[in-house]
Amino acid sequence: MTAVRGDLVAAARDLQPLLRDHAAAGEATGDIAGPVADALHDAGLFGMWVPRTLGGAELDPLPSVEVVQALAEADPSAAWVLMAAALATGTGGAYLGDEAVAAMFGGARFPVVAGQGTRPGRAVRDGGGYRLSGSWSFASGIKHAQWIHTLGVVEETGEPLIFVLPVEQAELVDNWDVMGLKATGSIDYTIEDVFVPAAFTHHGPTETPVRGGDLYRLGIIQFALVGHSGWALGVSRRMLDELAALVRWKAGRPGTMADNPHFHTTYGEAEARWHAARAFVHDAWDAASRAIGEGRPLDVRQKTMVRLALYNATWAAEEISVAVYRAGGTTALRAGVLQQYFRDMHAGTQHVTSAPGVIEACGRQLGGFAPGHDWLYMNLVPREG
Template structure:
């Protein structure tokens, strides 16, 4: 069995984004070029996206028309036959133009990747289109009861990014007898969206609450338990990353847009700084302060990119080989998810602090990036403290402070 992978970000000219007819599947280079072509479009719409508090319909259509929504879809169901490294290269680029769109893209694509490890029965039901979009609210905040052949669930689940565009919703619940979390897949038609999304940042993600007022039944085949590697999915779909535990892969999609936002902030700071003038007409670009800040932030953002690329290469290589990860390797991947987010926040904050009074005024791009990257870093999967402790304990031979799947 051979597995497709892109180990370095290839360079190519943009190609036609049409997906009709019997065209050959686009290469990773072509998909990346399509993402690059969308960056200025997303940047132009970024203020509108934030004002609407959800990703605009035209942006979703652009992502579909460019073939980018089906990157995570398994080839069996009409995907392009690429793996998570291509998804990463596309995802961080989109976030350069609009952090909220990058977040929406990475999160919804993570669901299509994850679905490839589920049973064939639910995959057949879910992938009625290779461009299917779903949202999630994985925290088990609702009410759930296990019944014969399934679950009864009701209640409220907040933070469901992109739910306005979703056909399905993944909802978290606790399997009490087994002491583990479960994800329950529910059709969008069976939930109510509550427009309560008024956050400090990432406003454009549309991460509204999902409510089920009267209990609905979820059949057991639509209940998913995250955790181990799925070699059977790897072999069925020809995707090496399915040979890795989900805990080593899923958090990458929360780091991805943050790293892209940092890259976007660097470009915006470099564009805007020469235009800023001191009394007497001297450009801020001539000052050592902005030069030093830009250099350090660029180094942090590039380091974050390099670290995630290296991890993705390892994950694909290990998954293809069916390698069993050691505790240290598991902890290292989780450390890097969080550390790259930490680097992205640091890079953006440093530039924002040197951007002057105009940086606090809307629709300043760097103000929006500052809001978005700090909001995204609050997601528990990329929060530093607990995972840093986990890694330190494992490295020192101390009992881990949390479970590692």
């Protein structure tokens, strides 16, 4: 397998024209276009979080935010698929057993791993592995995947495990009929009594890599926070840029917003909101990156801040999308970039990482009302021991 080389942030920006050209086709088919998937492979972006020992980039959080932001500025669905698949592929490379990695990472391209890591299925022990059953939703990018990454709970112990298995062993349910993020193809799937060897599993909340460096002490959920932060910033940045371009294009006509002080105020406030959200994301991840660079696990406050930064970025982006939609008038109503981005943004707000319980838990932790607690995925729970 060819190792990832070069600047992945620059590579993502170079792909923007291609992604923009194919965005409408992806919306129509409910899947990112073949040329887009090929270009993401060719640029090495599916290997963004794959360990260097497997040829990946092992990319740090801040440039990872910029990669996803750059892709989201061109097509939110393509960015969403990339961040979901890069997470499952990269953490599989870091946390799975040697047998699994040998089977998955032997091709000319990085494998694409997709699935769902929140609602769990059921698993029972069976010799050297487990038998897994369940039904899951929101498998973003699974139409391009060779492997499924999915959460199950072992009935005998209650342990949450990530199971990785060939996509052919699941039944895919092509039911992605949604308002936004249409091209992600985030369909449902079911698995019925499939044997998964133990080497193809790992503890769900693990922060202890089998291979790769200290980056993988983040654990799966922190990688998700990185991706979703970049996504929110990219979507809202594109909306602001499109609105400004639209108003400039109409300048000189009677009643144009280009001469409207109220519009100037609205736009200035939106820009302030975007830059504040970006600064918070970068500040939180700069602190987290310094910790992992020094070989230290994130403490509970650092985990809180990266969650709070994502929550803030998501809902700032939602506010920006509403302001842009209103200012865009009938142009935003019709099919086109503003309408698509408005719909995609409101689909993105439904993700568990920006649910109301997150801000409540952040407030409890930062206010000192949860001593002895730590984060388990997106929940603040009593620390074990």
